[in-house]
Amino acid sequence: xxxxxxxxxxxxxxxxxxxxxxxxxxxxxxxxxxxxxxxxxxxxxxxxxxxxxxxxxxxxxxxxxxxxxxxxxxxxxxxxxxxxxxxxxxxxxxxxxxxxxxxxxxxxxxxxxxxxxxxxxxxxxxxxxxxxxxxxxxxxxxxxxxxxxxxxxxxxxxxxxxxxxxxxxxxxxxxxxxxxxxxxxxxxxxxxxxxxxxxxxxxxxxxxxxxxxxxxxxxxxxxxxxxxxxxxxxxxxxxxxxxxxxxxxxxxxxxxxxxxxxxxxxxxxxxxxxxxxxxxxxxxxxxxxxxxxxxxxxxxxxxxxxxxxxxxxxxxxxxxxxxxxxxxxxxxxxxxxxxxxxxxxxxxxxxxxxxxxxxxxxxxxxxxxxxxxxxxxxxxxxxxxxxxxxxxxxxxxxxxxxxxxxxxxxxxxxxxxxxxxxxxxxxxxxxxxxxxxxxxxxxxxxxxxxxxxxxxxxxxxxxxxxxxxxxxxxxxxxxxxxxxxxxxxxxxxxxxxxxxxxxxxxxxxxxxxxxxxxxxxxxxxxxxxxxxxxxxxxxxxxxxxxxxxxxxxxxxxxxxxxxxxxxxxxxxxxxxxxxxxxxxxxxxxxxxxxxxxxxxxxxxxxxx
Amino acid sequence: xxxxxxxxxxxxxxxxxxxxxxxxxxxxxxxxxxxxxxxxxxxxxxxxxxxxxxxxxxxxxxxxxxxxxxxxxxxxxxxxxxxxxxxxxxxxxxxxxxxxxxxxxxxxxxxxxxxxxxxxxxxxxxxxxxxxxxxxxxxxxxxxxxxxxxxx
Numbered sequence: 001x002x003x004x005x006x007x008x009x010x011x012x013x014x015x016x017x018x019x020x021x022x023x024x025x026x027x028x029x030x031x032x033x034x035x036x037x038x039x040x041x042x043x044x045x046x047x048x049x050x051x052x053x054x055x056x057x058x059x060x061x062x063x064x065x066x067x068x069x070x071x072x073x074x075x076x077x078x079x080x081x082x083x084x085x086x087x088x089x090x091x092x093x094x095x096x097x098x099x100x101x102x103x104x105x106x107x108x109x110x111x112x113x114x115x116x117x118x119x120x121x122x123x124x125x126x127x128x129x130x131x132x133x134x135x136x137x138x139x140x141x142x143x144x145x146x147x148x149x150x151x152x153x154x155x156x157x158x159x160x161x162x163x164x165x166x167x168x169x170x171x172x173x174x175x176x177x178x179x180x181x182x183x184x185x186x187x188x189x190x191x192x193x194x195x196x197x198x199x200x201x202x203x204x205x206x207x208x209x210x211x212x213x214x215x216x217x218x219x220x221x222x223x224x225x226x227x228x229x230x231x232x233x234x235x236x237x238x239x240x241x242x243x244x245x246x247x248x249x250x251x252x253x254x255x256x257x258x259x260x261x262x263x264x265x266x267x268x269x270x271x272x273x274x275x276x277x278x279x280x281x282x283x284x285x286x287x288x289x290x291x292x293x294x295x296x297x298x299x300x301x302x303x304x305x306x307x308x309x310x311x312x313x314x315x316x317x318x319x320x321x322x323x324x325x326x327x328x329x330x331x332x333x334x335x336x337x338x339x340x341x342x343x344x345x346x347x348x349x350x351x352x353x354x355x356x357x358x359x360x361x362x363x364x365x366x367x368x369x370x371x372x373x374x375x376x377x378x379x380x381x382x383x384x385x386x387x388x389x390x391x392x393x394x395x396x397x398x399x400x401x402x403x404x405x406x407x408x409x410x411x412x413x414x415x416x417x418x419x420x421x422x423x424x425x426x427x428x429x430x431x432x433x434x435x436x437x438x439x440x441x442x443x444x445x446x447x448x449x450x451x452x453x454x455x456x457x458x459x460x461x462x463x464x465x466x467x468x469x470x471x472x473x474x475x476x477x478x479x480x481x482x483x484x485x486x487x488x489x490x491x492x493x494x495x496x497x498x499x500x501x502x503x504x505x506x507x508x509x510x511x512x513x514x515x516x517x518x519x520x521x522x523x524x525x526x527x528x529x530x531x532x533x534x535x536x537x538x539x540x541x542x543x544x545x546x547x548x549x550x551x552x553x554x555x556x557x558x559x560x561x562x563x564x565x566x567x568x569x570x571x572x573x574x575x576x577x578x579x580x581x582x583x584x585x586x587x588x589x590x591x592x593x594x595x596x597x598x599x600x601x602x603x604x605x606x607x608x
Numbered sequence: 609x610x611x612x613x614x615x616x617x618x619x620x621x622x623x624x625x626x627x628x629x630x631x632x633x634x635x636x637x638x639x640x641x642x643x644x645x646x647x648x649x650x651x652x653x654x655x656x657x658x659x660x661x662x663x664x665x666x667x668x669x670x671x672x673x674x675x676x677x678x679x680x681x682x683x684x685x686x687x688x689x690x691x692x693x694x695x696x697x698x699x700x701x702x703x704x705x706x707x708x709x710x711x712x713x714x715x716x717x718x719x720x721x722x723x724x725x726x727x728x729x730x731x732x733x734x735x736x737x738x739x740x741x742x743x744x745x746x747x748x749x750x751x752x753x754x755x756x757x758x759x760x
Binding site for chain 2: 069070071098101105179180206207208209210211214218221222225228229235283284285286287288289290291292293294296298
């Protein structure tokens with residue numbers, strides 16, 4: 001068995017119900033590290049990028065990295081890859097929890113789902129015993145009940161990753177959820193799984209993940225743990241208040257997107273902030289596997305109000321998606337809709353974005369009364385009932401309007417003739433930072449291979465969060481192309497190796513991560529080669545997208561970002577200077593003016 | 609004597625302790641071979657790290673038919689691998705179900721305090737595990753109990 005990787009791949013043909021075990025292509029593993037990179041390589045080699053994302057020819061790949069299952073800080077991540085139903089581009093959604101490590105312990109780095117099951121099934125991986133089982137009894141069930149039922153039918157210690165009603169009904173914002181509330185959220189990966197009639201993958205693993213140089217690895221890990229505990233970002237902000245700790249800051253600065261990005265400050269921001277959560281609804285912290293940070297919030301709505309429930313969340317992005325972006329400033333309502341999203345299996349960012357654009361379309365009178373009547377409550381900003389109702393409609397679509405909601409925000413806005421009101425890129429909704437107040441984020445949204453995403457090139461860390469001496473000007477477009485490239489490559493390598501990007505705030509910069517990867521796998525990558533691997537992953541994703549029919553025109557932002565200035569807080573009279581940044585970005589990437597990687601760039605990266 | 613004390617209210621169920629334990633003892637990451645376990649009751653939001661308590665009147669020790677389990681000078685309960693016949697009486701006897709069994713070696717194993725530097729305690733960034741003398745522990749446990757109603 002190779003170190004780090006298990007060296008084994010599980011291929012499940014759902015059409016035939018057959019299971020094959022293959023040796024992992026180790027030359028690919030070395031080139032693309034694992035997780036996001038290796039998964040992309042398999043996807044790129046095995047499917048036609050022009051295929052129908054909801055057709056049987058699409059694949060859904062669950063991929064772990066070499067550090068998944070080790071005690072590297074946050075070494076518990078896995079990725080879900082496919083052609084994205086929301087974006088028609090490469091989809092690659094990351095999740096924590098316990099599922100990824102369990103898959104490694106069962107003896108597999110990657111699971112590939114192919115074809116389409118003739119009737120609903122789930123996959124049961126019990127170490128080396130793998131079965132495709134009938135899922136009639138869980139089909140239609142919400143996430144928690146489905147997990148409990150599958151666990152009851154398999155092993156009390158099984159870890160489960162699967163879809164809810166939204167994924168089953170091919171909602172393009174559906175996610176894959178593991179361990180009841182950790183989501184591989186974006187790009188509609190849940191719909192791709194639903195289209196395969198596959199409800200879930202349950203795993204129980206009792207094996208081991210090996211390490212090449214235990215002494216060195218231990219030394220590096222303990223050093224990183226110390227750094228994480230010493231960093232205020234990881235040990236105080238994220239551990240103390242979770243990602244929600246960001247609300248106060250972005251609102252003060254003026255980049256907390258509100259009412260479908262019409263404003264950058266929200267009058268009720270304090271009510272839905274990390275501080276308020278910590279003081280009111282927080283039950284306790286939770287950590288994903290091997291996580292020394294523990295940013296997850298286990299919360300419960302206090303009894304006596306309109307809503308009730310308990311679960312995990314909300315994250316910062318959820319507070320924006322279901323809160324400020326829809327104008328909802330009632331914390332209980334945000335919690336409740338967050339729990340609903342977890343139960344239905346929809347991405348809180350894209351579901352929130354879809355509702356927000358629907359609200360703006362409705363307020364501007366672009367949606368006929370007939371369609372609006374399906375909602376049953378006024379579709380306007382600030383109406384939490386409308387959010388609840390829309391989430392239900394998009395997860396159990398029946399009428400015309402609910403089916404449009406299930407198509408996601410872009411297709412909804414396009415249907416009503418106003419795609420410009422959709423706030424996103426490549427048909428995927430923006431995350432919770434207004435790009436007009438952070439040029440790098442604007443460029444990052446436009447160039448992210450999986451559609452608008454804050455984590456692909458998280459330049460907020462440099463443009464706003466960094467200490468004064470490391471901070472770069474958020475308003476200048478100059479140099480942002482190079483900044484984004486560097487951050488994108490860094491994040492690609494992190495996602496590939498199987499750790500969470502949050503660990504890098506405290507400890508695991510490439511300078512720490514590359515040696516950790518080396519000690520675990522026995523490879524000998526320099527930091528430079530590590531970053532090149534990230535670059536390679538990014539370019540392979542890009543070629544996938546270009547072959548799927550995407551091009552420069554898709555590296556775009558809605559006119560609200562590029563033409564309507566934002567005037568809030570510290571952000572005054574700002575638009576995203578996209579064209580200027582794109583030019584620089586393509587140059588530093590080694591791409592031509594149409595956004596195609598040049599032959600020499602690919603040759604340098606070793607991509608054929 | 610020192611012991612490993614768990615503060616379940618500080619635990620976040622990250623299972624780092626299991627990784628550290630199995631890595632130290634087995635040279636690989638394998639939670640099923642860890643000598644410490646985190647029982648995570650996700651629905652109830654209760655996370656409970658449990659390891660060998662090195663009981664004063666240890667049922668594993670008194671039930672071992674081959675006298676493979678003995679008490680060391682430092683107070684801990686240890687298993688002599690050569691004498692262990694793999695009968696699993698100790699597993700049955702342990703009231704906390706923390707006695708482990710290595711199926712590949714066909715013998716039992718328990719927490720050995722890593723020779724005085726327990727890896728689980730060392731890796732826990734949440735201070736949910738503590739390696740401390742028994743006297744102050746009495747006090748700490750009382751404080752934990754006292755804090756519970758205070759937290760409401």
